[in-house]
């Protein structure tokens with residue numbers, strides 16, 4: 001998800017979204033929630049809702065009518081999104097086409113009136129979670145539209161007990177997150193961050209032999225988690241003539257494997273032993289919590305690099321610190337950690353064989369827009385009783 005830090009240079013829009021996160025205290029640590037490993041029915045979200053009729057204020061309106069008063073549209077509470085910046089102006093405009101947008105600030109200032117209006121919650125950042133207290137205060141809430149694929153921050157069971165549906169955006173995130181995986185792999189392989197540091201300090205003596213990287217082309221990539229993002233990574237890796245191994249709960253169809261030249265490893269251990277780059281693309285669930293620990297890191301080649309674009313808690317970070325310190329593996333490149341961000345004195349931040357980015361897998365202007373569109377389509381589908389493109393269910 002987009003982290004405010006990454007965009008801190010952009011223009012703030014003070015009142016567009018609420019700053020307060022009071023009503024959404026974190027009840028469940030990410031690792032304890034049900035995760036997005038839930039059963040999902042998926043319909044192509046591109047079947048857009050051209051006109052979405054709603055019953056509002058006793059009469060049916062259509063969102064295709066441009067003159068509809070904002071108050072007549074179904075109310076959406078925009079959950080706290082941390083920092084505010086220019087790119088979000090477009091998001092607000094998008095939401096306002098279909099919803100009466102209610103910020104957290106507005107909600108907290110006028111809870112009595114606002115709570116009745118709110119039929120959906122749009123979760124922009126995947127950090128804030130939604131607690132029982134908030135749900136109890138929203139009698140007309142029907143859907144929580146998560147912008148992003150991972151819903152490990154939401155207690156799906158508790159939410160479904162309120163009769164509220166949860167949706168996510170698997171289509172919009174796949175390409176940008178796969179791009180991020182490739183970016184981290186290439187950056188780590190070619191020591192891009194160290195290279196930048198040298199380039200900006202001309203006093204540093206630089207001999208290419210001191211900064212040698214490893215090659216991605218023709219290397220072996222092991223993908224753990226071959227869902228839509230993992231598959232997109234494989235498609236990209238094929239262009240680098242990489243040998244592609246994958247491990248997944250379910251084997252992909254033969255034609256899908258052949259299309260990207262991927263070989264299935266039934267045992268994750270085999271993949272770990274053979275790969276030059278291991279990329280984690282799994283959902284965070286109780287089963288994948290600390291999936292990569294001391295034992296697994298010990299199986300990897302000393303020349304191998306671990307890349308994580310899923311969730312931080314999929315790796316046992318203490319074990320990773322040790323493996324990197326002792327050079328049990330060559331390097332790591334992480335877009336996700338726990339917590340996020342890491343505290344300044346965290347041992348991972350003291351290592352020079354690691355690259356860490358602040359969870360920016362989908363932080364592109366296009367992705368943010370597409371995720372919002374996908375979330376809106378989901379929420380509108382719930383409110384209008386149509387088939388829901390991407391609903392997530394508790395296990």
Ligand SMILES: O=C(O)C(=O)CO
Nearest residue numbers: 001148149150361362
């Ligand atoms: O979609 C998500 O859940 C992400 O974290 C993308 O980076």
